[in-house]
Amino acid sequence: MSIFIDRDTRVVVQGITGGEGSFWTKHMIGLGTYVVAGVTPGKEGRSVEGVPVFHTVRRAVAGHAADAAMIFVPPRFVHDAVMEALDAGIRKIVTVADGIPLHEALRIRAAAREAGARVVGGNTSGVISPGLAMMGMFPYWIDRVYKPGRIGVMTRSGSLTNEVTAMVVRGGFGVSSLIGVGGDAVPGSRFAEFLPDFQADPGTDAVLVIGELGGTMEEEVAAAMESGAFRKPLVAFVGGRTAPEGRRMGHAGAISGAGSGSAADKVRALEKAGALVADRPAGVGKLLARALGTASP
């Protein structure tokens, strides 16, 4: 089972004719993803990996009933691309680009909330359900890193993802769905917003959260556990526990939410809520085994 994407999800790829777009379209299809159409303004009539290309998302949706959009456009065009997908009625969107201007990231999230849509990213590798489908850029062909299984994973960091999923596999587990919410200060979707999906997913036994210092997303996960809204076992890793203060976070931004944004505070909040927190990636396998009451191999 999976959340967000499965083999019936009808994906339109925005920016499909670009280098990244065409490369990853091939690999998305390779994994089994149902890519129904592509969009590049001005290139209607072409095809990429057998996928027909349209000028606009509206036309792609009209002809191919796409219900999810995978966006491969440069950061300063992401806002327009997301708005175009929302306008065309799409409610599942993944955008990978690193460098979306902050104020546009705010508008993207605001528009998504208003539309009742989910935008994942930017600055992420995307979303993958190993063995099924993906919207994003994951080297699923490396077996020691990506294996289907029953652990839901959420991560802020693209670069840590391979590192930590390798540890999940090394621990004897596999991944049901992995959601890379992305490393931006204002991601389109936040950790806690996926907890209801993981809670409801019969294919997920436990969730692994890969967090880091800054912001309040880990505190929100802790709050969802405290409130009883999320009740499956949860293991976390939080990077930046020894990071010197002020070298990463904004200034007044940190006080806008509940927490202070420090890794130590996040660990405290998660542990208080009942999560098992690893102090290093290599620790997550053992903690998953403990959380699930299985013997670690």
Next chain:
Amino acid sequence: MSIFIDRDTRVVVQGITGGEGSFWTKHMIGLGTYVVAGVTPGKEGRSVEGVPVFHTVRRAVAGHAADAAMIFVPPRFVHDAVMEALDAGIRKIVTVADGIPLHEALRIRAAAREAGARVVGGNTSGVISPGLAMMGMFPYWIDRVYKPGRIGVMTRSGSLTNEVTAMVVRGGFGVSSLIGVGGDAVPGSRFAEFLPDFQADPGTDAVLVIGELGGTMEEEVAAAMESGAFRKPLVAFVGGRTAPEGRRMGHAGAISGAGSGSAADKVRALEKAGALVADRPAGVGKLLARALGTASP
């Protein structure tokens, strides 16, 4: 019975210390309206007609649980006043000022829709349920014009209102609730949006619509009748049947909706939907009697 306002509606008056605000606060209270608070920035601590005044709507709502806002501020401040009321959680708003800039009127209606609120006006006398309460400026003390009864009235024109309600009374009827949606090109609420309320109101036997050339509000009423959404008897009067073309309406604006905007088209649409249409105000009494199957006195 009534729609929109009754004696339990807790009204905050924005702009209460102004000439118009204080004058009509007195008369609203005189009719029985429950005015719980007033707002004029900078005048907190005063009182008008025994009603306490606050700096902001938020404070007025916090202290007095107002659930409706009556706005008496000059036209160029109406947008801000409406947004302030919406922000404070108020979902019933009447704004009377004539001269709200068009783009602000668009923003007002857009914000109201987004909030699930109802803004009546501008450029209106407001809303009255004779014998009960009012938010607006009606000379309810003139008996031959305002009498409680079982006819719901909706009007675009402030100046025609007294003229036509006098005809309702002369016809032997009275008014359950009168909604002046206002004469602006972009009113906050439209005729058809009140039809479900009149349909549901056990105190309303029939509805009288006072329309005029321009826009598409009358056509929308006809559509609601055609669809079966509104099923009570409906009588209408449409002004401007002999008006020369192009002397009132915008240009491309007229084609944005369903109809051409001419009074003749409106009459045709309403009659086709089963409404009885008077060609002059004096005709409405007789048509109401016919619609209700009663003998006109």
Next chain:
Amino acid sequence: MKLHEYQAKAAFAAEGIPVPNGILAVTVDETVAAADGIGYPCVLKSQILRGGRGKAGLVVPVRGADTARREAARLFASEQGVRKILVEEAVAIDRELYLAITVDAVEACALVLACADGGVEIEELARTAPRKIIRERVDLDSGLLPFQARNVAWSLGLEGETAKAFAEVLEKLMRVFRANDAELAEINPLFVTKDGKVLAGDGKLSIDDNAMFRHPSLEPGRDYYDSDIAFEAAKEGIPYLQFGGDISLMCAGAGLATTVYDLVNYEGGSVANYLEFGGPNYRKAVRAMELCLGNDPKVVLIVTFGTIARADVMAEGVAEAVASLKPRCPVVVCIRGTGEEKAVGILRAAGLEPLFDTEEAVRKAVALAKGGRP
């Protein structure tokens, strides 16, 4: 307030929308000099605010100085009251599009209208080929997003650089629309030239009257109005419409005025003008009647049913107006609402017969107008 073509184009150009080279001229000599400067062939475009200028012979291509002089002289002398001529270069056109931005009152947003068949009036298009009209709704706060402009361009069947140029014009037209508090910004036709460029062949820009306070430089001059009286009324902020008949209406409120206008016509009468006597003008009876009498009407008909605009105050003003202006025509009064009991006495003292029924007042006015001056 509707702007002239040359003003609309100036507003377009200020946002970077390409327009043909043009020079405004107010005399025959200036027109010829402008045409010489621009070069032949060029086009003389009369700057008046009515549609169908082409069919009416008010837009004429000229191929040399002689015809330019002859046509300019004809235009300035025409009955249409041409006071300004825009002299414009002739453009080598490949096709003409329609493009406009107006408001959508139901959805509460701006509305882009476009059509691949330009040069035709949009009302005509809406009647004959409604499905050819492309609509794109635009939130006023977030503005037109690039993808929306592209949607319109591709829906029109444009391609390549022309699609891009069109999308740019549309984005700029939205800025014109917002910056000017427009109720309508229209380019019809929008030229596509033989070399794929896009430029505004004509321009309409209509500013929201309620937002004129934000655009003091656009204050309208005499040439916006049908008559001197309309101009005088506008200067004093009194809504006024000029018609061709013989009954002069002083009414409080546009809705009531429209109804009285209908009733006058039903009774076989005709309206000379409508002057707004309500709202902030209800204390200006003397000036209002003075303006109405300027039309030399057969009857002045006053109809009000006021709440704030008190009947007694209006009656006093009317009494004073009758006393000071001594109108040669009869004055029919139907003044009701707050203070109406008091008004009755005032009007009777002034020698007027107060009526209370609108239809009765209209019938009386029409009868008096038909009977000629008493």
Next chain:
Amino acid sequence: MKLHEYQAKAAFAAEGIPVPNGILAVTVDETVAAADGIGYPCVLKSQILRGGRGKAGLVVPVRGADTARREAARLFASEQGVRKILVEEAVAIDRELYLAITVDAVEACALVLACADGGVEIEELARTAPRKIIRERVDLDSGLLPFQARNVAWSLGLEGETAKAFAEVLEKLMRVFRANDAELAEINPLFVTKDGKVLAGDGKLSIDDNAMFRHPSLEPGRDYYDSDIAFEAAKEGIPYLQFGGDISLMCAGAGLATTVYDLVNYEGGSVANYLEFGGPNYRKAVRAMELCLGNDPKVVLIVTFGTIARADVMAEGVAEAVASLKPRCPVVVCIRGTGEEKAVGILRAAGLEPLFDTEEAVRKAVALAKGGRP
């Protein structure tokens, strides 16, 4: 990118926010001339990007030219690297407020923060008196509406003209925030003068790095960076952070780098710098290692786990860097991901020992650093 106080105040003043009279000086003589021009008493404010300038003695009031000269000389000579001094008039203050605009990542809007106790750091306030902080959320598209500014003003307990002046400053600060793509626009303290005026006592403005392309004039100079290497890296678009330790990190991705930083510390090591070797920089191994070696580290530690940033390409670059730069310190490599099989051979051929486990790589680097140079 954080701006200096004088730049923030220039941006504030450009939108009409009142600021004290001030002159920027870059030498002792200029400082004294500026102070003479402004008049005494005035304040010398060191333009450096760290907080707590007052406590550190980097903001000093002066009462005459002699002290101005002495203090300016002291400041320019201080260890804090003061390169610019803002000389400002002394203001007769009645009270100090806190005002800032930042972002609310959860609600996806701008967030106004205000407090009646100014002069204190907001983090301090959030800890000690969170209920004193007034919050107002602002939609980025519709902007700050007047009622919101009034809500904040009255929540602060301001009255009359001061409330009005505060609301105006807030509306202007929102324009600064939007026009500059700010992540933070802060006025702390915001002075209320004895005659009820409101002006910016200090100014912080931090521009979103991802939006710097819209603000080319703000391109940061050398004085924004901790070190020459950081400045060099920035000029080439390579993210770089300077620390005090002895292990130089070349990592692909901030998340992985943060984790490696932790692991180094857990093992008792210390980090000299972090240089971003991922994303668009993964082909820049030679330049990246050159910058790292500029720190004279005891070890260079390279950790990646790439997908698009191919392991074999990175390995080739590292091999080339080792060959051309001939580092005097050991290089520990843990390069994995797409193409890692091929990378192994390349690294071995370059005389390096490829590792596959991050912790193992970290342990080795720390051991080497502790053991001194081989």
